[in-house]
Amino acid sequence: MLSKKDFEKTLKELGKTSKGSSIQQILKQVEKLNLLPLRYNSWQLPYLLKIMGFVFGDGYISITKDGKGIVGFNGKREDLEKIREDIKKIGFNPSPIIARERNHKIKTQYQKEYQFKTKEEFFRVSSFAFATLLITLGTPYGIKTKKAYRIPKWIFKAPLWQKRLFLASFFGAELSSPKTLNKYNFYAPQLNMSKAKELEKNAREFLEDIVNLLKEFGIETYPIKKVLGYSFKGKRGETIGLRLQISEKIENLIRFFETVGYEYNRxxxxxxxxxxxxxxxxxxxxxxxxxxxxxxxxxxxxxxxxxxxxxxxxxxxxxxxxxxxxxxxxxxxxxxxxxxxxxxxxxxxxxxxxxxxxxxxxxxxxxxxxWDEIEKIEKIPYRDFVFDFTINNVNHNFIANNFVVSNCGVRVLTSEWKEDDLKPYLEKLANEIYREVPSGLGKGRELKFSIPELDKILEGGVPYLVEKGYGEKEDIENCEAGGKLPWANASYVSNHAKNRGKDQIGTLGSGNHFLEIQEVAEIFDGEVAKIFGLFKDQIVIMIHCGSRGLGHQVCSDYLREFIPLMLNKYKIKVPDREFACVPFNSPEGKRALAASGAAANYAWANRQMITHFVRKAWKNVLGARGGKLNLLYDVAHNIIKIEKYNIDGKEKEVAVHRKGATRAFPSGHPEIPEKYRSVGQPVIIPGSMGTASYILVGTKEAEEAFYSTCHGSGRTMSRHAAIRSLSGRDIINQLERKGIVVKCYSLKGIAEEAPQAYKNVDEVVEVVHNAGLSKKVAKLIPLAVIKGE
Known part of the structure; x- marks a missing residue:
């Protein structure tokens, strides 16, 4: 699209020569920024298209007599800041924004003279390389009213989304803002253009180019008109005014506003x-x-x-x-x-x-x-990607109808190895686990279960997989609830959910889900640590994941069902539909509870199957000398459980919802493994990527919180903000400098889950420890991180 030869030709036309290595220096700068050659798939092109569109309107390019190149931008401060950000992204340095007042005097064709003041804000980019780049791409320079130019031909060959960027930015500068004629109907958006009288034909051709681009979006326009009242005589000669209007038909305006719209004009x-x-x-x-x-x-x-x-x-x-x-x-x-x-x-x-x-x-x-309301929900045939838009809001979660259905959870496997012993094998072990355990959004594995087999997993959880040879008897004992909720019923899980989940058992998932090879860095309570089988410098493996697409689909299915039932059948009023619910003992409530139980069993089974393949990878790398990987404990932190508590002096059965919270039963509780009963339940608090994780123990003091404690550190930065401000490659480099091996398909995934995006886990754990919700036992630090996309 744009070659080094094209760029060099423009430099010569602008008066640059090889004298003093002028051309070579400018070329070197542009090549260093990877701007030559420029292709339609170059990552910088979308930014350049927007910048060009704006310069065609409220910007200018000036090549001074002393050989300097200046690109100027005029507008509102908030819009100019956005342009400055984009210019920085492609490697150039804009000036700060400057504000000043200007006096104007205009004489119309009716011999009336108008004087007025304006406050303008602007900034400049003083760079011959930047100016030349825009000029070579077809951006006009000099006084635009006295310059003949058209829309660059290469833009007509660009994909539609790139054409839209150019047009929207140009319209942000030049097209009128949406306004109503009589409070209800809108004016036809206007694009007015002033041009030297002798260049009227060229002005019409330019506007016809705009018309032809708009036609590609299905947008109708009126014929181009000459506006007599826009003709002026000034110091630079006589100018005429032309106008292009976009049809104000409702469907046409909707199409324009939704498919083209405006850029660089908030x-x-x-x-x-x-x-x-x-x-x-x-x-x-x-x-x-x-x-x-x-x-x-x-x-x-x-x-x-x-x-x-x-x-x-x-x-x-x-x-x-x-x-x-x-x-x-x-x-x-x-x-x-x-x-x-x-x-x-x-x-x-x-x-x-x-x-x-x-x-x-x-x-x-x-x-x-x-604000709008959903009018109807209907099923449509669709087999393609579905994207989740990350929302910087606490309501972006996986709770449906007040039932937490995904059972995201965490487990820790312990070994008899120390960090020094494993060090020579660490990279190889990380690679082998990465190969054995698929990870990422939508990732499945070659091992697939039939729907009847999946039904048995949904109702049988970990015990069913152990029976089939994917684990040991101790794995069942060391899972919360024995890795199986008895009220689960697979028939209440939709076929769509089952189809999403049948090939994802034994896969890691995306987002903050991870698998880590860790070292026990510090012991806080030696007695409890000994009972848990933990010792200083020990190698452990942590697995953090949930019920994948199946759990999410169960959530979506029951959400659709509950809203009309809540409103029409049960007449329940809630302040927001986020709280959609039905009576717990209603037929629908019982079905939803049974479905959430099935999703929870699936999540335990998923972590159990991952454990099977981690053990396989361990054996492949270390052989017989590797010994066993024992399951310390598996605990959920997104789940609903039926538990008994003393409330107002009476023992009552209640539904405990733990979302972003972990169960923490105290010593003596009958639902924890017998070998841990003398001290309490192991509580696992995973950190963020590259930071410490913790093993704690449940306490009697936590009864006030229904024996619940935190499940992690919590985000301080949305995933979108993390991607914008952090580099995945930089994060990997930081972790590798600490000696941490990182395995991940996606740099974007690394940036999303960077340590900087989370609260300090050390501080969070200290709070629950001091509050008595759970007590610290051991601190774990990562040696290798395997992440989903």
């Missing part, structure tokens, strides 16, 4: 998003009224009793925008200006909000978002 883009939503609502209401009018006419023609027919239509369409009077008048002709005629298509309802009223009622935040 205010315009916000208004465009809101306008698109408003127009969609308006279109929906108009079509609903049209449909209601047709239906009442057809029914009246057949049956003729309006008073009986009207309530049926009103019930169907809600009654807000389809009223009794509207239906009545729909049956008869209207009189307008003395002429009686049949009523045509209905106009918008008289009580429909204006655009400003709509914004006051529905707008959320400052980024063009509005």
């Amino acid at each position: 205010q315009k883009q916000r208004e465009a998003c809101l306008a698109a939503n408003y127009l969609r609502l308006k279109l929906r209401v108009t079509k609903m009224r049209e449909k209601a009018r047709k239906e009442i006419r057809a029914l009246y023609k057949k049956k003729g009793d309006f008073k009986k027919l009207a309530p049926q239509i009103l019930e169907k369409y809600g009654g807000k925008y389809v009223t009794y009077q509207f239906l009545y008048h729909s049956l008869f002709k209207e009189k307008s200006h003395g002429v009686i005629r049949k009523r045509g298509k209905p106009r918008i309802a008289f009580n429909f909000p204006s655009f400003e009223e709509y914004k006051k009622e529905y707008v959320f935040g400052e980024n063009g978002l509005v």
Whole structure:
């Protein structure tokens, strides 16, 4: 698309020579930034397209007499900051933003003179290399009103999303903002262009280029017009004004606002998003009224009793925008200006909000978002990727209907090896585990279970897999609840959920799920550590994962079912649909509990199968001398359990929901393994990637918290923010400098789960230790990290 030869040619045209190595120095700078050659798939191109679009509008390129290249940008500070960020990303250094006041004087063709002041904000990039790059790509330089230029031909060959970036940025600078004509209907967006009189033909050609690009998005425009009132005579000669308008038809405006819109202009883009939503609502209401009018006419023609027919239509369409009077008048002709005629298509309802009223009622935040309700949910055929949009909000979780269904959890395997003994084999062991245990979003494995076999796993959990040879009897004893919830029922798990889960047993998953080879770095309680089988410098392996796609699908399935039941059958009122629920002992509640139990069993089975393959990898690398890997304990931290507690002096059976919390039973509790009963249940607190993890023990003091403690450190930075501000490669380098081996398919996955994105786990554990919710036993530090994508 852009070669070194093209760039060098532009340099020469701009007056640069080989004298003093001028050309070579500029070329060297651009090549160092990996900007030559530039291809359609170059990562810098999207940024360059947006920058170009803006310079075509509210920017300029100046090549000074003394051989300097300056690129200038004018606009609002918040928009200019965004442009500055993008320029920095491709390797150039913009100046700070400068503000100043300017005096203007304009004389119109009607000989009227106007004087006014404006405050402008701008910044510059003083770089001949940057200016030359933009010019070579086809960006005009000098005084644009006196310069002939077109949309660069290569943009017409670019994919549609790249064309959109150029157009949206240009429109952010030059196209009018969405505005209403009469509170309800919108003006046609205008693009006005001033050009030297002798370049009128070129100006029309440029605007035709814009028209042709918009056609590719299915967007209609009006013919280009010459605007007489935009003609001026000034110091630089006579200019004429041309105007291009985008059709204000509702469907056309929606298409434009949603598919092209504006870039580098937050205010315009916000208004465009809101306008698109408003127009969609308006279109929906108009079509609903049209449909209601047709239906009442057809029914009246057949049956003729309006008073009986009207309530049926009103019930169907809600009654807000389809009223009794509207239906009545729909049956008869209207009189307008003395002429009686049949009523045509209905106009918008008289009580429909204006655009400003709509914004006051529905707008959320400052980024063009509005509150809306889901109208219907229907199943459609789809076999492709599904993406999860990370939301920087505490409500982004895996809780459905107040039931935690995924049973994300953690287990620790102990060995008889010390860190010094394993060191020569560490890299090889990490590679072997990485090979044996698939990890990442949607990853499955070649070992697949049939649906009948999967049903047995959903109801049988860890005991079923051990029976089939994927573990040892002690593995069952050392799992919370014996690795199986007795109320699980596979028949209440959908086929879709089962199909998602049948080949994912024994896989790690994505996000914060991980597998670590760790060293026991510190012992806090020697007596308890001895009972747990822990000693200083010991090698242990931690596995942190959950119920994969199956658990998530169980959540989604019951969420869809519960909302209408809650509202219509049980008449339960909650402040937010996030709290959708049904009575615990209702038929639906019992089914949901049984399904969540099946998902929990699947998660335990998943960790058990991973353990099987970790043991296999251990043996492959270390052979017989490796000895056994024993399961210390497996505990869930996203689960619902039925447990008994003393409440108000009486023992009661309650449903304990632990989301981001871990069970921590005290000594003497009958539900923990007999060998640990004298001290209490092992509590496993995983750290973030590259940081310490902890083994704690349950306490009697934790009864006030239903024997629950923290499950980890918790995020301080959203995944999106982490990706934006952190480099996966830098994180790997930091960990490797500490001697930690890292295995992960995705640098993005590494950045998402960087230690900086989480609270300090040492401080979090200290809090629960001092509060008596659980007591520290041992500190574990990572030697090797295996992560999902």
